[in-house]
Amino acid sequence: MALRCRRYMRPWPVLVGLAVWMQVQGAHADSARSAAPSADRLAQVDAIRTTDHAGFVEKLAELHGDVGSLTKSEKRYLRYLDGWEANYEGRYPEAATAFQEVMGESDDDPVGVRASAMLMNNLTGRGKYAEAYAMTTRAADTLDVVTDPQARFILLANLSQMLAYAGQPEQALKYADMMLSATPAGQSPCPGMAQKVVALEGSRQLTASSPELMATIDACTADRQPIFANAASLILVDRLLSEHKLIEALATVRRLTPAIQASKYFPHLIDLASARARIYEQMGNASEARRAALEVVAMNHVGDVNEALRFAYRVLYSIEKAQGHDASALDYYEHYVVQDQGYLRDANVRNAAYEAANQHFRAEKLETEGLSKENRILRLQQALDAKAVETSRLYIVVMFLVLLSIVFWMVRIKRSQLRFKWLSSCDGLTGIFNHQHFMSESVRALQVLEKRSGDGCLVFLDLDHFKQVNDTHGHALGDAVLKHAVAICKGQLRRADLLGRLGGEEFGMLLVDTPRLQGSVVAERIRLALTASPLVMDGLVISVSASIGLASTDSAGYDLQRLCRASDAALYQAKHMGRNRVVIDGDGDDGARSSQLPLHTMSL
Template identity: 55%
Template sequence: MAWSALVQPAHAVTAVTNPTAFLEQTESLRTKDHPQFVQMLEQIHRETPRLTQREQWYLRYLDAWETMFRGDYSQSELQLREVIDHSGDVTLAGKASALLLYNLGTNQRYDEAFALANRLTTALPKISDPHVRYATLMYLSQMLDFAGQTDLAIKYARMMEDAIPPGETSCLPLNLQVAALYNSKRLTSSSPIIQQAIDTCVVAGQPIATNSMWLVLSSLYLDESQPDKALALLDRIAPSIRTSRYHFHLLSSQAEQAQAYAKLGNDNEAKKAALDAIALGRPGDISEWLRVVYEVLYQIEKKHGNDAAALAYYEQYVIQDKGYLNDVSARTLAYEMTQQHTLVQKLETDSLSKQNSILRLKQALGTKAVETSRLYIILLLLVLASIVFWLLRIKRSQLRFKKLSSQDGLTGIFNHQHFISEADRALRVLEKKHGAACLIFIDLDYFKQVNDTHGHAVGDAVLKRTVAICEQHLRPTDLFGRLGGEEFGILLLDCSRDQGKAIADRIRMAIQATPVDADRGVISFSASVGLASTDTSGYGLQRLCREADAALYRAKRTGRNRVIADTEDGSLVEA
């Protein structure tokens, strides 16, 4: 959940006469007046020696919240687990567990996050503290939104509205509903719920939550090709975002500025905003916003003819794009696997319960007639058979999900992660036999225009047609996968560079010669192909990928609809 909004005036620092009341007041200012929250946190730290044990754990919980707010999720997790495991305070442990759920989800540890979400969901009816229940519902809504379960996320957000504790308002529940609707593409800039959320959060004095809604509105303006409105809005809320220092808002606002300037043709300002966004990131970060800024930088450098810089930014864009798509798939898969695991546990529990019933019934059989005993045994065997039947169905379902985790959901071929894994394994085996192989990267030309002009349904049809064409020219031993978006990878085993170029060119010509029928007429499309061979690049997958990617980029830059292959001296040649 990304919060942000109008900054409130600072409160005067008061003497700490009642530490518990002071800590409660400090907690209430976390999102309403974050600078004042930090100031009060520093003040109460100076009072640590005279705090009770419970007050010291309360302070550690607030420290963990602030650590996570600054973006240090690993340290925050350690602090939260200490509170959960050692504080001995049910209320503090409940708050820390709810916050840990958000921490794990934001830190992309989805298996652990959804497992914790299931435990919290089970414990929800027993939570009596209104603030703990409110926080638990909030983070459950966020995790379900992460998993793409929009309706469930909205359901939990509305449950929050029905359980607002003293001192809270409907600001955060409305925030969660807007976030879920936006992520599922059910919002426009004129949707009434956005203004309702903004007005509610302003009245509630929630700056971080308010800015979150403004940033959603800015994104909608960009989606609707209104960059001037987006830029004006971003300029207006910039002081508040800088004051709150919320890492996610700093990054997203810079990325949206870069997009807006780029759409308005102001390349200098777009580049500056994009570089500022990159500077906010940390090494190894994968996010939708970093993907956006690298695409902006790539388009700018390409427009100005800076080929080397454009290629470097394009490589970073591809890394972010593939990483983001894999992350979305990982969320969904983790959610599905957690649900399956929970169902298996329930069935196993039911099975144990029924086995206990069987033992009790067997004891009773000794006092009954033989005929009645036989009837009971038959019935019990039927129960056991039904349990085994359901366990087998669950196991088969788990195997199906495992298979799906290696396939691309749209085309049915290998997904990016499985293709890379299989290609690396095949190359290691091939190296021992001193065989040859070719790695081919295929990228559909102007595919974004097809989506924008004819819609995503037609775009999906084009992707499926491309896969079908490629499969007609491949052998059963060749590896074929979707790398992300409109890019595909093929590893031709036991194939020389010349043979690979011939196969790649046949695929390219077949794609060009096979249009797709749509409601608005026939859609022709083409592909650019880059090829790298073990003959010249060796068996290292990383180098082969780099060479094939460079060849693909050259094919794009030199006019598209062509095959470019590497040569022995490391240069590229058109096939």
């Protein structure tokens, strides 16, 4: 079947940075209306949080020394600032307690809204996605009733950020545009511009020369907003890397280094080192790439899972493998696999938490509306005489039964339609696409790739000696082997890739947005996973291996028939060369390259 999911945004340190810093600059609304000196001091301290963080910490300590002169509302404001600083320093449980205390008094004034927004980000940073997205859905529902300019601006900012993090770039971009339009008078447009850049990056609409990106860097630099400027600049580095503009990327990293080191903001520090490692690796400077990658590893703690660590271990593995250090290469590869799987698992959990929170909120709203409607009906019934009440109740019962019957038959019809649709497109044994549907979906996917000049790989996989398994152990065990092989293949593919059964023990895979080298890595990984995972059933251990042929669009074009011929020829070559190997069409003297490498030497 097609492993599909919504395109998720790379959970950059940049995005986490926006989560911490995406708060309104300037005075709290109550402070702006107050003439008290202490209120003015709080507003002044609040205003320098992102422009002069060291000064902010110093002023915050002075306010605590004079806490006895503060009013109740000012102490609440100070408590919010304490929570903000705790969140910045990574003391997340302490920060969450502070925000909850602020919200406990009121959550609909500007300070309460800010505390609510920061708590969303705090929960996200701690991996409590269900709570975070429950707050997000409730906040989105209250958007229309929020009239305070500062509070509305904050709410839009955090809705955009949270939806971007949940893999909803279109909605994130919508709220980012609303946020930019709602920027309060006299306030810098930098935060709104930065959030829009993050949303555009999540929807893959940015390039290194995008006007929005360059304008954001210029505006935030001019407004002395280093965190936002650094965040946008790190996105620029990533775009330059993806476009193979290594010299420009390295120059940007060197320009950014003093500013990021001065900010001491951990997510940006680790992302900067990761970018440096990837740049030097692509430039062929192994020593500098190793140094930067080791710097990333050193900055993290045991158990951390993030994209920077994933890149660092991949770079270290590639260097050690190229230098023939097999033992250390295997160790780095194992760390890379942990990071890769953890990263994908975290992204899936975020998306699932958002969907669950959204559905739960809708169900609650429908239930509330239903209760309200029932109350109105009851009040009306009480105004009627006994006969009218009896007639009305009878009518309601009849209508309910009719509606229930209609709903029941509609559900049955819909389930039958879905069942027929599934049977027509999927293989009854394995649950993946059947031959016809796999081919039709592949044609559509290749047409999309051709329009945007994307890369793709068609992989044909044939289980070795499968007929012997059927003849020796029976068809029931053979069916179990097929299901076992499909489960292993699914575990190595992304949701955007296509997987189908072409017939018997032969399977097809279309790897979308995958160049030939990466496709060979995926194919080899599948081969190794099959070899390393025998089927154990009824006391029997059935070893599984596969011959794999791969064809890429860069050599065979986007025509499916031509790709099929090339992949089939490569598969035939793999079987001819002894099975249990990967052969890539279009490489080598014989038109195909064979790959049968142990795990610790597999190319990334």
